Amino acid sequence: MADAPAALGAPLIRREGLEKVTGRARYAVEHRLPGSAHAWPVTARVASGRVLRVDASAALAAPGVLAVLTHENAPRLAEPDDPTLAVLQDAHVPHRGWVVALVVAETLEAAREGAGAVDVEYLAEDHDVLLTPDRPDAYVPEKANGGHPGLREHGDPDGAFASAPVRVDTAYRVPPLHNHPMEPHASTARWTDDGRLEAYCSSQGTTKVRQTLATMFGLPEESVTVRAEHVGGGFGSKGTPRPDVVLASMAALHTGRPVALALPRRDLPQLVGHRAPTLHRVRLGADSDGRIRSLVHEVTTHTSRVREFVEQAAVPGRTMYTSPHSRTVHRVARLDVATPSWMRAPGETPGMYALESAMDELAEALGMDPVELRVVNDCRTEPDTGKPFSSRHLVECLREGARRFGWAERDPRPGARRAGQVLTGTGVASATYPVLVSPSTASARALPDGTFVVRTNATDIGTGARTVLGQVAAEALGAAGDRVRMEIGDSDLPSAPLAGGSSGTASWGWAVHEACTRLARRLAVHRGPLPQDGLEEHADTAGTADAESDHARHAFGAHFAEVGVDTVTGEVRVNRLLGVYAAGRILNPRTARSQFVGGMVMGLGMALTEGSTVDPAFGDFAERDLAAYHVPVNADVLSVEAHWIEEDDPHLNPVGGKGIGEIGIVGTAAAVGNAFHHAVGVRMRELPLTPDRVLDALARRSPERGRA
């Protein structure tokens, strides 16, 4: 009774799509709990120091204000794993924008007015927020994000570089970047009469939120429920619990009312993590046939005084290309800045911008086609671990992309395509993202009416998880998709890992597949009608999903970009972006395409418009709202195409996908930067390529390349 439209690989429409287009889908602060109050945060005006005194009297006198929580009266909480969540617990101010008070009121307007009326006196201390490549206090961390060693070295990278016939030694800068999901970080919390804590939280994974709240509020986990039925994007910034859910829970406890808190947009950069700035030095030494002998990628980045988070931007060099001699190292400086965290493909995104830009420079130095240079340096085993790749189709992606893009017609000379004041160029970059997978649980139940209920605490942050898991379940059950109800987004469901690291579908899908396969087997031998409440099977992939693999498992891709550079205004337009990916089995082409394209659009933003600045005087970000921090708009995005190569990789998981949520962003900015160089003949090594910088760069062009 296999049902073709439900099967894996079918381009199904999102299960919750109709709710989203009709406005019925409820997000975290849209659950109307009787008696709800609203909260508004007050954030620190100094970059380092202490709160001396909070005068809440004016705020409390404002009509509708119910309470002002400060470090003096807020509930005492147990220490969380993540110290960024220890809000209102002491007078210490570790960075500007740290929450120092929370106003709770009957209405949003009253809460906001109250927040404006809270008077905070600080003892300000000197702060230090500027990252430079040569800070003496920068250290090599033992581990960078993802558990990657801070330093890896093979052979004699310096000697091999010095003796290489062709060398590139170059530096790049990626500024801080902000996730800015369209739904701000938001939570509604309430305490029930019997002492349970219930929250609706805009999160990428509520299993972790529940654990954290249980720890902090001293409750057994069964006494906490956290729901995230619909989540308005996250891109990593909702991968861990954020202060909103802790603050809302504290406020609800303090006032005895349900409390809704959506963090104001301007507070997000300081409170929900950011992509840390990365300063890169890349050295590539190659033989004259292009084969890399030595690869050195050194990254300097910042973290906060609250928590060490190290953007693992030197990591891609451990995987991408043949490199018998290599050093990949991170250095981090602890500054009085907000705590960085995950933003879409942490590590790979800024790391591949630098590495793939350097590859373009190496191709130029060799006089070699940049696609061919990457092909020449393809490898069958992972350079760092020596493990064979479970599958690696980088070359196929490059070739297929080149064919679709029309790369063969490219005139390699930079600055050769001019039409009026616009110079046009094309560029290429590779992409990679590791295959991550975590243990998950799931249950599948067959009901007497012939339908099924499949439950797992997956989260759909816009990826289409609900839809794809329904497909996984339907296929394993041999049932039509519309007979399978998916229940996700609730911590009372079988526990599951977060939607992050492009690992969700693989992790949840594995457990769903296993539970449904068991159920199907049981049904096959079951005689007679099903019992009233049906038959249920569980799965727990602990021990299998997280088993060490003897293969290096990564997705690969190739990005091609065409840009037009207006030599008068300095405006850069990306005329075409084309990506080809090899990411295992594609389970739903309709939603998969949206993920790839979405990643590429974010990469386009990184290349052209997105950039934040740590303000040396105030210590926080200068670009804090959407008027100052420019995410791409519709008019910035012309043609974006995503294609893929079907990969049948037996070393992954039962559903066969490698994860697709992040790889789309990874090489995009490098491809755009390389296309810019091809267009105008000047290399820009700092993002984003804004008109002011472009005009400066054009003014630096050597005169024989023509007028600017």
Add this chain to the structure above:
Amino acid sequence: MGPASRTTLTVNGREHTLTVDNRRVLLDLLREDLDLIGAKKGCDHGQCGACTVLVDGRRVNSCLLLAVTLDGSEVTTVEGLAGPDGEPHPLQRAFLERDAFQCGYCTPGQLCSAVGALAEAAAGHPSAVTGPGVRAGDPVPLGASEIRERMSGNLCRCGAYPRIVEAVEDVIP
């Protein structure tokens, strides 16, 4: 409550008379007083378009309009786009079909904005990319670049823009 005013609004064809805090913006009235949560709050500052609704047929950022200034207005939100029989608006169908969204948070604003943009083009409003061949006041033909330009007040962090343009193109008469 502080200073407030009695205000009458017709929302999705239904008349509501409410005593409204003078500080309340239309967005919060829709969401908090009428539970029309289809209108989304992305920034509260007129910078993202998630709160776009139609007031007297024209698209507005509802986070920027004080509700009490709109007494007597007709408001249409995403909940009011469907036909009287509940049949989704062709644009809603096109968004589904084209997968013109991911997280869905910008989507109600995109939909209302697109309805408004189509009406503006039909009424002869030019945009920054309208060519000189179009006579002032004549309906502006909408191609991809017109749609991109006119839809650029609605941010989508999920990057669904190419699909949004296709979905709007699908319903152009």
